[in-house]
Amino acid sequence: AQKVTQAQTEISVVEKEDVTLDCVYETRDTTYYLFWYKQPPSGELVFLIRRNSFDEQNEISGRYSWNFQKSTSSFNFTITASQVVDSAVYFCALSEAWGATNKLIFGTGTLLAVQP
Amino acid sequence: DAGVIQSPRHEVTEMGQEVTLRCKPISGHNSLFWYRQTMMRGLELLIYFNNNVPIDDSGMPEDRFSAKMPNASFSTLKIQPSEPRDSAVYFCASSFQRNRGEQYFGPGTRLTVT
Numbered sequence: 001a002q003k004v005t006q007a008q009t010e011i012s013v014v015e016k017e018d019v020t021l022d023c024v025y026e027t028r029d030t031t032y033y034l035f036w037y038k039q040p041p042s043g044e045l046v047f048l049i050r051r052n053s054f055d056e057q058n059e060i061s062g063r064y065s066w067n068f069q070k071s072t073s074s075f076n077f078t079i080t081a082s083q084v085v086d087s088a089v090y091f092c093a094l095s096e097a098w099g100a101t102n103k104l105i106f107g108t109g110t111l112l113a114v115q116p
Numbered sequence: 117d118a119g120v121i122q123s124p125r126h127e128v129t130e131m132g133q134e135v136t137l138r139c140k141p142i143s144g145h146n147s148l149f150w151y152r153q154t155m156m157r158g159l160e161l162l163i164y165f166n167n168n169v170p171i172d173d174s175g176m177p178e179d180r181f182s183a184k185m186p187n188a189s190f191s192t193l194k195i196q197p198s199e200p201r202d203s204a205v206y207f208c209a210s211s212f213q214r215n216r217g218e219q220y221f222g223p224g225t226r227l228t229v230t
Contacts, residue, residue, distance in 0.1 A: 045221035
């Protein structure tokens, strides 16, 4: 069965600190996709990134970076120089790469509070 | 291009009433998903459609819930009769099936059943 675990329920940091959100997943599939979504206080869910299990290169987008390590089944998300606008709930998710379904399995989310 | 559109944004109803939530997916997307979010259970997938056909409705809590997608640009989620425990935020999301999991969410409908 597929499962996504986000052990950190809440994290609080002060603006300009770096913060890493952890994500550990379980799947029997050899090919799969991993995702991060952001849910700001306004409530909508915003797609941030998708990663194919074949591609273990780390990715950087501005202040955001993602570290995918297949050996530890982890897909961690780091925000560098955090800002108050980064305050949100962040969800990690997993989906299979093949087959008829493309449903997402979400983790329980990590609430990030960035204090000014 | 407009994102996923949901209506209403807020709905307050009394127990026993019928509730209909509406969703217009992003044009060109061929997969549509209905989710429910509560504090207790987090994000739950209720049902999803590929090419207007329901593929997996195993997340639909009970027979009081039903969903339809009569065409590629419209879907409804109906609760009849509604109960207080149905109070939640209901999200609709759409994607292009080949872009596995890259789903785009609507703003959600906050449902309160009193």
